[in-house]
Each structure stands twice: as C-alpha cells, then as structure tokens.
Amino acid sequence: MTNQEIAKVLYEIGEYLEMQGVVFKPRAYEKVAETIESLQEEVADIYRRGGLKAIEDISGVGVSIAEKIEELIKTGKLKYYEDLKKKTPVDLSSLTQVQGLGPRKIKALYQKLKIRNLADLEKAAKAGKIARLEGFGPKSEENILKGLKFVKSSGGRFALGSVLPDILAIRDKLKKLEEVKRIEMAGSVRRRKETVGDADLLVISDKPKPVMDYFVSLPEAARVLAHGETKSAITLKNGMNVDVRVVPEESYGAALSYFTGSKDHNVMLRQIAIKKGYTLNEYGLFRGKAGAKGRLVAGRSEEEIYKALDMSYIEPEMREMRGEIELAQKNKLPKLISYGDLKGDLQIQTSWTDGDNSLEEMMNAAIKNGLKYIAITDHTKRLAMARGLDEKRIIQQMKEIDELNKRLKMRGARFTILKGTECDILQDGSLDLPDRILAKLDVVGVSVHSLFNLSRREQTERIKKAMRNPNVDILFHPTGRLIQRREPYDADMDEIIKTASETGTILEINGSPDRLDLKDEYIKKCVEAGVKMTIDSDAHNIPHMGVAVYGVAQARRGWATKNDIINAWPVEKMLSFLKK
DNA sequence: GCCGTTTTCGGCCCGACTGTTTTCAGTCG
Secondary structure: OOOOHHHHHHHHHHHHHHHHHOOOHHHEEEEEEEEHHHOOOOOOOOOOHHHHHHOOOOOOOOOOHHHHHHHHHHHHHOOHHHHHHHHHHOOOHHHHOOOOOHHHHHHHHHHHHHOHHHHHHHHHHHOOOOOOOOOOOOOOOOOHHHHOOOOOOOOOOEEHHHHHHHHHHHHHHHHOOOOOEEEEEEHHHHOOOOOEEEEEEEEEEOOOOHHHHHHHHHOOOEEEEOOOOEEEEEOOOOOOEEEEOOHHHHHHHHHHHHHHHHHHHHHHHHHHHHHEEEEEEOOEEEEEEOOOOEEEEOOOEEEEEHHOOOOOOOHHHHOOOEEEEEEEEOOOOEEEEOOOOHHHEEOOOOOOOOOOOOOOHHHHHHHHHOOOOEEOOOOOOOOOHHHOOOOHHHHHHHHHHHHHHHHHHHHHHHHHHEEEEEEEEEOOEOOOOOOHHOOOOOEEEEEOHHHHOOOHHHHHHHHHHHHHOOOEEEEEEOOEEEEEEEEEOOOOOHHHHHHHHHHHEEEEOOOOOOEEEOOHHHHHHHHOOOEEEEEEEEEOOOHHHHHHHHHHHHHHOOOOOOHHHHHOOOOHHHHOOOOO
C-alpha cells in the first residue's frame, strides 16, 4: 500500500466521521492523512523497519490510528473503514470534488434521494429534485450543476504534479534493465503540460520481450491493456494509462518528436518537410513523397531532424504552436530558464503559521537544496485558520531572522534569510498589516484568500489597489485557481499585468502543483510586457520545497528566460530590483 | 483521536461566506 492510498483512506474516514457529526476526530484523521501524503519515506517501509512503534512516531499518529495503518499495510483493508462505508455507501472522492458539497450534504442527498455518485447527482439536479429538498434550494441546485460541469471538464486528465513522480519512478525502474539501451518520456508529460491524459515511454532495445514482460508485471500496474513486443500499456491504480513503445535506434528522434507532440506542432513540421521535398513520420525524415520509400535523411535524434528542416532545436515545453516554429526558422528562439537556475525562493511558510517545519529547519533544507536565499512569508492575521501573524508576532519573527542571519554570517555561510510576509488583501484592496510594518520587510508578497466571488470590476480594482502600495513587491498566486478544483476568481489579468508593468510589481509563478499560478499563457504575456516574475515553492514543509521545479516547467512553457525571473538572480541584484 | 518545559484531562487554527432560513448549518480556507 502506497502513502497516497493510505492517505486516501484516512481522508475518507475523516469525512465519514464528519457526516456523523463527530467533532475533532475528523481533523485528527485529516491531519495524519496530510502528513503521510507528503512523507518522503513509504509508511510500509517505516513499518517494516520499526513496526507499530515507528508508525506512532509519525506526527499526529497515536495508538488508534497506528493500529489502523498497520491493518491497512498488513491486509490491504481496514474493517473500521469498510464499516463506515457500508453505512453510507457513496463515492466520496468524486462527490466531494463538486464545489459546495461536503460530507453533511452528501449524507443528506444519500438519505433522501439515494444519491451515490456523480451520475445520480446529475440526474436528480436536472430533474429539479434537489431544489425541493429541505436545506437545499434553487441556488444550491444551480451550483451543483455548475460544479458538476467543472468536474466533468477536468475529468480523465491528471495534474502533472500528481503523476510525474510515478512516471519517473517507472522510467527509472526500466532504465536499470540491461536490455534497455535508452529510455525517455514523451507526450504531454515531456512538454510538462499542467494536466496530462496518459504517459508515453520510448525505449531503444534489441531484446524488447523481457523489457515488456517486466513492464506489464510492475506492481504499479492495476491492469494490463496491451502486451506486445513494440507496444505495451498498463493502467495505474489512479486510472492513468502508461504506454511503452520500443522503437529502432535510427528512428528514435523521429519517434520522440512524433510522440511528444503537440499534434499541431507536428502537423506544421510535416508541412515544412513537404515544402522541402521530404516526408516526415514517426520513423524519420525521408527524401521524396510519402510511401515512395525514399532515403532516410534524419531520424536518430530530434536535433538532426530540426536541423535538416533548417530550424533550431525547439524545447519540448515550447511545442504548442504559439509561434515557436517561426522563431526557430529565424534562429531567434529565447534561451529558456533552466531547471537548475533558481537561486532563491520567495515564498516559504513556517510553523509560525500553518507550515509544518520551523524557520530554522526550512533554512537548513534550503541550504541543503543549494539555494542562496529564501524569504519567510507567513500568513497574516486575517487568515485565522492559519494562525496568521499580527503586528506583534511578525516583529518577533523579524528578530528571530536577524539572529539566524547573524549565526549564518559567523559560520561563514553564504546564505540569506529575507524577512517577508504573505499579507492578505482585504476587500477594499487595503492590506492586513500596516504600512509601517511592511516597510520594514525585505519582501512583501500579497494575496487574495477571501471573497473570491466579487464582481470582475471589484476584484480587479481590489488587486490593483494592493499592487499600487509602494511597499508591495510581489502578487502571490495571482489568479487564485486550483487546478481541476477551483476556477480562478474573476479578474482582468490583462489589466493586472499592465498594472504590474506600471508599478514594478512582480507576479508570482507559484510552483505548487495544484496551483501553477500564473499559468503558461499569462507568463508569456508577462514576458512580452517586460513584467518580471518569481518562481516560488509556497512550501509548507521541507519535501514541498522541491515543487519549485513545476514552476520552472511552467515558466519554460511561457517562454521565460533567466532574465525574466528575479529569483534566478543573485540576492543583491534581486533586492535592488524590488520597490524601494 | 491526539497531545502536553503551562496540562495525562481538557482542550483542539477560527472567521467569513452562502444559501437557506428568520437564526443558522454547512463549507471553505
């Protein structure tokens, strides 16, 4: 049993208890689920190593939950959970995806209308049955239908961050086989699209049979869809398909290009090939017309193919038909920011508010990760659920940072902790901390955490007003969207980008895989408008710091260079760029 | 159900919003 699977059971137990009106226990289960989800070591391994005692050492886990986890690991099942499920047999994980539906309403819908899943829900809502229920009304029904539409439109795809680690793990397992000469990811995963439908792995091998046999027998495979010598496919437990294709060495580049896409990009490449008297397909670039079996001109590598078509190599993240081909033909492609270019992280939360690790622990982890600076940006008091900082506490925190910086200096460490905040933007665009405090901070980030449904005009003005504050450096997660879970709030992004340009405000690319906010198209607009950005992890614990790479991927999809991203710069240069 | 250099019992991040009500339950962050 994987950590994800254990976490899912614990989350659902919490929700079932919530249904019954049990207090406090749901939060206990939810907390443990969160912890296990972001744990780096597998709980099953921890159990194997140290038994029940070792599981109890996980924070938030006591005797009772430890025993439940033990039962899950040993038997793959949990009687307590099965019993709860029997009482209210509903498809919790999909129903809770509908905005506004929580455990209590799901229970009511089940008891009164026998609604068990999304299909039942849609039928009842369309028949007008929900509006007539006590505690519901026409507005609830309308919202449910809207929520259903959103769930459906994101259906069948997976957030990149939720599947990339699994795909990389499978790739690495196959890579270890001696029969595998070369292996690479293709498809939208290679382009680092924010959501992906399935994953393709391309392999060069002289002996494909043992490779394929091994692949379809992986423990990750919930179902084998195909098992051949050139193509095999499995379905993972989360429902995503992974394909492996074995291709000849001389066609590897052509196949990689073909399977990486995007489709539109490839169609354009083929048209260019035809104009030059070639044919391009997944086996290579050939002289002459299709089917004529002409001489192979290129195919071994993608570089070779692009070169033969008289254009420079195009990074996978750019292959979306947004003008990259024209630039490649003129040899004018931007040099994208690289995955190792970040020198700092300008959004980090600590245990001062809703983070799991102390300020010092986050500092040490950042040093270990090779960063040169971080900004501590805990929440402010308006966000009561996160125990947001008020004036008094943030002044205390500044003192702690001064102390730590002093110690770093004595140690001779070349690392800086910057004083910062993630300050709430209030309804009228004013801020949750007074200007005299903000003026003392190195990095002031602001964000919207409330009133997501203001009118477009009000929301835009609210954000613009905050950006005009001379103390405000960065607008964090500018659109507020959560991938596949929540639409962005209604605000005019073109106007916000314009205001950023006028005021010198930095816009954030939040790397958290469920946010990726800004998304690629807005990043591209910022690049074009000369608006600078920062790529942050928004980490609430140490493992989470690694998610900044998803932000880099998104930045590359938006054509950002090192020059566009201020935390790819040395700390002095970065600070001197912020508002004075 | 968990936790304790304030506690082994009595607390548990809590305020705002929505849609339903006519004073509040449920959801969200």
